[in-house]
Amino acid sequence: MTSRLFVLATITFWLAVISFAFTAWWLPAPAPVPLSATAARVLSLAEVARHASPDDCWMAIDSQVYDLSSYLPDHPADPAVILAWCGREASEAYRTKQKGRPHSVRADHLLDTYRIGALEAPRR
Numbered sequence: 001m002t003s004r005l006f007v008l009a010t011i012t013f014w015l016a017v018i019s020f021a022f023t024a025w026w027l028p029a030p031a032p033v034p035l036s037a038t039a040a041r042v043l044s045l046a047e048v049a050r051h052a053s054p055d056d057c058w059m060a061i062d063s064q065v066y067d068l069s070s071y072l073p074d075h076p077a078d079p080a081v082i083l084a085w086c087g088r089e090a091s092e093a094y095r096t097k098q099k100g101r102p103h104s105v106r107a108d109h110l111l112d113t114y115r116i117g118a119l120e121a122p123r124r
Contacts, residue, residue, distance in 0.1 A: 041117040045089060048119070052087025054079070058116070059090040066114040089119075 043058075043065045051058035057069045059082075068086075072079040085093050094111075095102055103111075 043117045044120045049087045057086035060119045061094045065117045
């Protein structure tokens with residue numbers, strides 16, 4: 001009786017683990033947050049550079065500008081990781097987390113909620 005209970009519990013456990021692991025494939029990805037009319041603005045890198053403090057942290061990632069000031073305390077790693085990039089173009093740092101590993105899809109969707117505009121194209 002005990003061995004049957006053990007086998008049943010083990011199978012149930014692994015089915016639950018596998019179900020949680022593949023949940024991201026079964027659920028549709030959340031829709032990106034559309035820019036509001038006030039946030040649909042174009043910002044220069046000079047403007048982004050004026051927001052380089054912990055209380056006012058903007059950064060440019062992949063031609064978009066994000067205000068991450070309110071997110072700093074919630075970042076899973078030490079906020080200093082983000083603070084080093086406040087006021088700067090941080091695409092490569094975001095893509096690699098400076099460790100050669102990309103952020104998750106969940107992080108990408110979360111980042112969209114902090115978007116405040118597009119980065120102005122560099123002048124030639």
